[in-house]
Amino acid sequence: MSHFIVRRVAVLGAGVMGAQIAAYCANAGLEAVLFDLPGEHGGSVAAEQAIERLDALRPPPLATPRHARAIRAANYDDDLALLGECELVIEAIAERIDLKRALFGRIAPFLRHDAVIATNTSGLSVHELSDALPAPLRARFCGVHFFNPPRYMALIELIAGPDTEPALLDRLESWLTTRLGKSVVRARDTPNFIANRIGMFAMLAVMHHTTRLGLGFDEADALTGPAIGRPRSATFRTADVVGLDTLAHVVATLRDRLPDDPWHPWFGEPEWLTRLLARGALGAKSGEGVYRRDGQRILVLDGDDYRESAARIAPEVADILAERDPAKRLERLRACPHPQAELLWASFRDLFHYAAHHLAAIADNAREVDLAMRWGFGWAHGPFETWQAAGWRAVAEAIAADIEAARAMADVALPDWVTARDGVHETAGSWSASDRRLHPRTALTVYVRQSTLERVYGEHAPEHGDELWRNAGVRLWRRPDLDPRVGIVSFTTRAHVIGEEVLDGLAEALARAARDLDALVIWHEPPFTLGADLAQVLELCDAGEHARLERMLERFQHTSLAMRSCAVPVVAAVHGMALGGGCEFLMHAAHRVFAFESQVGLVETGVGLIPAGGGSTALAVRADRLARLTRSGDPFAFVEHAFAHVVGASVSTSAPHALELGYAREADDIVMHPRELLYVALVRARSLADAGWHAPLKPRDIVVAGREGIARLEAGLDDAGAGGRMSAHDRRVARAAAVALCGGDVAAGTAVSEDWLLAVEREQFMALLGTPATQARMRHTLDTGKPLRN
Template identity: 50%
Template sequence: MQSSNSQAAAPDSFRVRKVAVCGAGVMGAQIAAHCINAGVPVILFDLPDTKEGQTDKNAIVNRAIVQLRKLNPAPLGVPELASLITPANYDDDLGLLADCDLVIEAIAERLDWKRDLYHKLAPALPAHAAIASNTSGLSITSLAEALPETLRARFCGVHFFNPPRYMHLVELIPTAQTGPELLDALETFLVTGLGKGVVRAKDTPNFIGNRIGVFGILSVFVQAAAQGLTYELVDELTGTRLGRAKSGTFRTADVVGLDTLAHVIDTMRDQLPDDPFHTHFVKPAALASLVEQGALGQKSGAGFYRKEGKQILRLDPDTGKYVPADAHIDDAVAAMLAERDPVTRLQALHDSDHPQARFLWAILRDSFHYSAVHLADIADTAAQVDLAMKWGFGHAQGPFEIWQAAGWRRVAGWIQEDIKAGLALSGAPLPDWVTQGPVWDNEGVHTPQGSWNARAQRYEGRNTLAGYRRQIGAPRLVGEADTLVRNIVFENDDACCWTLPAPHPQDVLLLSFKTKMHTLSPGVVASIVQAVDMAEADYRALVIGHPDDPFSAGADLKSLLPIFEQGGAAAIEPVEKAMQDMVMRLRYAQVPVVAALAGMALGGGCELSVHCAARVAHFETYIGLVEAGIGLVPGAGGLTYAARHAAALQAQGAPDAPLLAYLKRFAFNIATAKVSRSALDARDLGYLLPSDPIVMNRYEVLYVATRLAHAMAESGWRPPLPRQFPVAGRDGTATLKVQLVNMLVGGYISDHDFQVASHVAQVLCGGDVDPGSMVDETWMLKLEREAFLTLLAHPKTLERVTSLLKTGKPVRN
């Protein structure tokens, strides 16, 4: 992530307050969408629509904005954000650039088109603005030549990966003239403002991610053909088992777009004639044929795969027809990939004669070989290569990490043997730094002192910009020093209670769970209560959260089921009561408790968080009460929270409006196990409050949470006073049930879904009481427990729970 260790701050005058994105195609529109996600005002430009009869000159942009609402995965946190993007065209609206601090060009990958656009934009740019090209591989220096000399210091490449909301990687590519302070300011904006992982790349064709990643795809084509492997088998081998994206190689290519892949390959072929691997920079015949036919992958409905109904078919390159995708990994090879020790795993793949294992060793060897040969050309350090592959291609580890973890010297020897035997894709020798000097002596490119700079022949640390000091627990590369320093207060098998070193607030206690998926086991529940007790006694605030995802997948059903099987509902009731007592302990703690949310916060995880004094949520937080999906109701205060919150909303909004109007949203979201699509959506669902901060960078969540907790304590925060609240009563239950009957008759829910939803409605409405009756939390929690335990004993609920534990998915019954 570093091109220099400059600690100089960007000028105070440079703030990204408004962004213009030029180009309303797939990438441009989605970059604009993500700026809006982050709360950054954005103007989206494109050509004026001059078709005969067209009265809206912004029609091209407006169509793109409408499309943003429909795309899946959704580029917007909530669809309504689309209306906040300002449409513009180059003929009428260049004056709008005067208020923009950053202009991102994202038009088609044509050097001449981009240069023409720069000529048009340059006179309208304000003196302080930065301009950047979102190119996937064109020369940034060549593009800069189209700008006036006075603008070149404010120009660079900024390459988002697709889709921009979800892909963590952004490559920042300077020219020799780009101002270092500007780069630092842009990196800070990208990291903290948009939540990205930034890698500074050199201005070489395809930069780092696509250079290494697309070479890896070409290697897969070559080696799969050599071993006679089908596309679906390759995807099984190169998916999660190998520590890569679930979609593997060919499914990923379909998602990205085969025309995009072909373009990047062409760029490598045309612009890298002296690359020692150039022989292989050619579009494979199957890829070229698909592109020629317009079969561009997911966006055209067919590519290497095609879906017919529920069946997935794969292309047979020999016949050009689609056939069932039904190949499977050999058990012995699967066992090799399941081996946890990286030394043993790579040894097994290297030594095996099985075609599938030979394929895997070959593609790994090719990636090691290519990355080593080109490290000095494309990146300042090996860290940038590994991070680009992790953040841009979904790899669990980059090529240098895998190599180092498996034994640097031994693997280097294997690579040399294959080069000598003519088995590698090039006869280019490994660079001298691989087999002698500091890297050989330290047995790897990553050390606690930093990562290897092949050109400078030294180890260099990561970027030292102040923004990175906000990151707590960001993953480190194999061999790097762990920067997370935890002062342990107490620790057990289920949880760890700790504090951060200065300069972080010393009066804030943190609690993290150690269970799988951070589920709420009885031990975790007890640890939460213990942490609250300690915070009240010796600290001023408590944060519940983790350096890694998710926040919590909910209650630990695996530990509860045996208790139920042995003692029935009576044995579960004390466990359920302990969960309820825990969330009430959080709600009325005498110190502020802040939940630091990221990833899933489901079921009990949602219930825990809504009872905290505040929440800090990563933008990609998916929160919801999902118990209905397994035939249960929320039993740890979720329904109590919903009923109490609905009453509060009624009191704050329109007291004369029926309470049921506020309850309905919660009722149907809970009954259908709805989960938020983002932290913004969680606000709309009522699981986050408008006052709860949303953080764009995952690794800044704990930083913000600890400071929020400290500030709340400093401000004299006090817990809420217990009070009664009105409920909708039996009339509200009856009204909700009528709507559920309609859903049942219409075939939208099953009989058991109806039973579960009826329990949800009855508890939310306060049970069999008169409308408007005042109840307290004790009353509501008792209703929750009764409904939870009743449903737990139902055979169909047990079927769902058992299926979930065995297969990861509940049956639909």
Template identity: 50%
Template sequence: MYKDQDDRTAAPAGQDNEKTTRRFQVKKVAVLGAGVMGAQIAAHLVNVKVPVVLFDLPAKGGPKNGVVTKAVEGLKKLKPSPLGVPEDAVLIQQANYEEHLSLLGECDLVIEAIAERMDWKLDLYRKIAPHVAPHAIVASNTSGLSITKLSQALPEAIKPRFCGIHFFNPPRYMYLVELIATPATRPEILDDLETFVTSGLGKGVVRAKDTPNFIANRVGIAGMLATMREVEKFGLTWDVVDDLTGKKLGRASSGTFRTADVVGLDTMAHVIKTLQDNLNADTDPFYASFATPDVLKTLLEMGHLGQKSKAGFYKKVGREVLRFDPARKDYVPAGEKADEVYGRMLKKPAAERLKLLRHSEGPQGQFLWSILRNSFHYAAVHLASIADTARDVDLAMRWGFGMKQGPFELWQEAGWLQVAKWIQEDIEAGRALSKAPLPEWVFKGPVAEAGGVHTPEGSWNPTTKKFEPRRLLPVHRRQYFPENVLGSGAPKWETAGRTLHEDANIRLWTLDDEVLVASLKTKMHAISPEVCEGLQQAIETAEKDFQGLVIWSGDEPFSVGADLQSMLPAFMAVGVAAIEDAEGFMQQTMLRLRYAAVPVVSAIRGMALGGGCELAIHSSHRVAAMESYIGLVEVGVGLVPGAGGLTYIARRAAEAMAQSTHKDLLPFLTEGFTAAAMAKVGTSAIESRKLGYLLDSDVMVPNKDELLYVAIAQAKALHDAGWRAPLKRLFPVAGRSGKATIQGQLVNMRDGGFISRHDFHIASLIANVVTGGDVDAGTPVSEEYLMTLERQAFCELVQHPKTQERILGMLGTGNPVRN
């Protein structure tokens, strides 16, 4: 990965002061330390195709790389998986400090990720310094140690290329990466690193000041500690608090204490200790609230470290979830929920919501107001010392702690001066965590006049006393609609560009008058007959006036498939004929996409399931974010793929056989059949490619915000290369003999109790379609022929009572019914 960047060196006197272009390429990365973070950072580098060498100490016995080998093997067992596919673990080059330090000279970036011990890190720096390439960036992955102090062990030649890089755990899934400069770090070094981390690793970068725990952990852990104090004050239980502080509050669904268990209570304790050791009452007026909570001490003494030790604030016994009772020092049944009245309050507009909570008389409402007030208070008091602007704090909390809004965004939305007044009243009444008053800029000057810290001109920097725009590097041009903060006035994709057609189901629009974009507007981007009409209109418009068509709907999911709920009324009124017509129209739409006269590119992010998968596989090309989950899942609702998914499997098997020396079609068909019959979903773009839903020619994009840019570029590239749709042709199928072979395996699974009788029936129908039905092996068939078989199987199942039970169960509860 590289970036184009203006050279900051002035031209010598007498020469034109022209800007020159410099490139920074990361061809290989060294990760020092094969612990939890180091190994997972290495795994993510492999996911995005960056060669990586993982170092650790030489093993005391056996092979010298034993420590790293054990860590790499451990990656295959972790859940959620740090690797796109487990077999890619072999791509991590293994090394130790005794034998392989010379490999550092091959690396453009060195990431140190050993234990959070200043003395250990400094000792390692002295060891590696002579071997680091003269151009390489050296970065420490630390959650809170001083980057400036760490740099002191480095030679003068390396100091300008040294900085902090703070990944959040788990590195593959967490979007936030904090970059921290020292006084000696050259500005272009951070620009280079931000470019690589943004586009190459797919992360959201926030630059933090070199203060204890930086931004997200400083604000987030202080918030967790404050929450624990308020929990004790109001006498609430962990499960009630997690119910209140999860999705209802616009935060991660795991709430407060489940999040602590996932992060690790030992990790949390370490971050708390960093605050305790590096701050005091003079440097942080909230210091008194940083004491390690008694319950956390108790759990650590008992060896209960959270999810990693299978016990923390919660413990799972069989299917039952228990919560820790501090009084009994034992676990009791969990599952208590918050009072519904507060759930209703939290759905109100921000101003009304905060007013109701502040004046609430119940302990749960008072608790909620208290933790929100504490977060506003803490963020305002510390903004100048931890971050450049309020934007950095809000984005760090969104990306690092799963918040829907950062503290300043919520405060601003609820009414800046009114909320500020309430906070100050609580401070003066002694109800707040600290007596520290809100900064003067909260009440006077530009922020008060603007009604908050975020404006179209930029976000508030209390040091320069200005609203400052987002830092823009060349790489950011690849992000047409990046995440931004409330009040920024940033363009929204829903209204951007030129609209050619828009209704309740779809928007057809363009940014450049060269590529048409189709954005689905239905709930979960489900595919209804109206959406199909919109897609067919999109194809006609693109063929007439554009170079290509991109299907991109702005946010997740790509599409969860056919809108079954919208089909039910027609089924009840007209019968199965209505379903057959709807399926036939979907099939026509998919073939129209496949044979369009312009390239059609599906830009996939999140789930592409059922009909969403069929939409993607019938496109000319796919551009998928790393976190794309693709599969034909209709079996879960008692159906078969009915919009060409099974036809695709049969055709791809025939194409794969044609490219090999084998003449037996069945081995090429087996994997596709199994994926559909077992409703397998790729758990990454990498695994989706392995399942055949993405091709080797498709593009994986690490950063979700670059998806539209790359998809449009791909459509243009295909057009410029002289795009022609594939010619329609017949292809061979496995026939009745292939079906008999598959059927025999299904009988064994049914009789062995591995699948139900209804699953057997569905799988048999899938086998019938992908093998071409009652024809001889090798018989050439058309896509339309196989789609007819699909449609017949789909309609047969729609009328089956067990399928209807599955559909109603899924629509009612969202959970699959096993029958």
């Protein structure tokens, strides 16, 4: 198997997890065959219904509803022959080893000779499952554990079986990373692997200490969420989201499969959990669990009943958590007598103790554990990073003292390597407790594609990049190790907003690129940009500097056009939000490379303005180009489509959705792993330069929808206004958008110049900017982050 190319994936099991894995494969441009049991009267009803339900799930597993077309429903009675067309088979049925083994025996005769077979088990023995396959297939079998929901959780745990071919794991890791955009850790074949093993213990420890200290469940959640670098769902709310029945199942797996674990006495169902399950309270999916909603009120379990949730962190504990020094913070928590502080110290202590004791058994090295908790549970830092940042030796001594005093959850000494070291992470590698040495990062070439690897605390990243020039808003630099002749422009403003300093800097960078480089890439960490600098615009409004504002707007337009007309190709590398002026910039780039999770849109109407950095003009030009491909040549239908998205301030929920909205093109690249974005953009820029790219000619004789188009769009506004869906100012803003998109006060079918269109959008923008209502909207958005309807 010198190449690993997958075009079609079979997913066995159309439950929520299996269906979402199939959906994610479809998002990545793969065909998926989703198998389940046949219906009572035959057919693939279960799989068909699972596909239909995908569009209703939240958060949405599909990038757009049309991606469901790439998923084919199948059943085990009639369609097993389809397995012969699949290069990868992922089993995702119920977590019962007998059912999984029986299914493997059934599908084995139908598999391709080179197919990879993977189980999505969350903690069953890959070794025991492998035994159910014929011997020739075992070399191509492994565990591939997706985390729920698959679209949004980065982690995949890759687990070798006893006979898995090592080279296959390398190829599969590379494929999962680039093709599916996942972050992979190698886990050992132990119950619940790494993330669930550590994460579940962390939850059990918090639950135990919460009960022991008499704290409320909501109080514990206030303490164990963002306050310590963990998700907002914290502990008990996470249990509700996961499902209390699922929580009980995972705890049972620990209890049944780890009888010799020193923490085994704590692997039991808490009494409150047993009571909830007995009455069918399964958490979020049943509407009742640890938490319950009562109208607008959130209630939390308190004994046998519920009370209104009103948790807060005690002032003295909040003061400790605000401490910037991790060592002082943990030391102060340990010394503080408040029960909230004791909960945090005790939970950290027992987590560190547990992770150190089991490191040798569950993972190759400490880095795998820390990254698994970041990627699979959303922690800002893994347990070993947190420990090392807080002072390894001092914390180890405190843990040892608590073990000696019988305050820890297990009466077992820390491993000897803990006291012999001063941390587990160094630039040279991370500590392996099994072979007692530092393990460097993997040498797989797929990671060359990542512009920066995710580093753990104590591991220093190498310096990449040479700075060529900078001003207050823009940095022009390059990566000589990747391509010394392609420049990279990065905005340095807050949220990468576009103000005068960015416009000046980008103009200079374009000029330098045309003179000294072969191509230019616009890239920085997300967001791409939140658009124009509203604070700067409002400041100029308040100062009455309208002429300066109009000059700034004209420079914005000229900068957009300069990107399009630059002597070298300009590639926009987009991750996260590209809103307003940022969307206008990327619309004028020679090419776009999107991270899959990109939110793109012209949102100016939300602050009472219209796209006027060349965006309205670009949409009018596009409408004319599309109309020329039709029999009538009338651009109105295409203008109407753009108008709906501009007035509605539509924002894409993904890169494929941006294509449907008209803010991306079919030829653009979509990158599944966001850390590969810069690499792909540099490669694309190089290929454009080497192919002899040249700037397109300036658009001429643009046929517009004119007065008639404006009137037709306004008729729709009349209906919306009569229905109470638009305020008077909403209507004024929408009419301005209609005027800009239809080319102003000219007859329908008139051919105008690009300069004409730019002047129209500029005139409409400035008129709106001068209104008190628009300025109030801008101010409200800056103050609250939310739109104002006035």
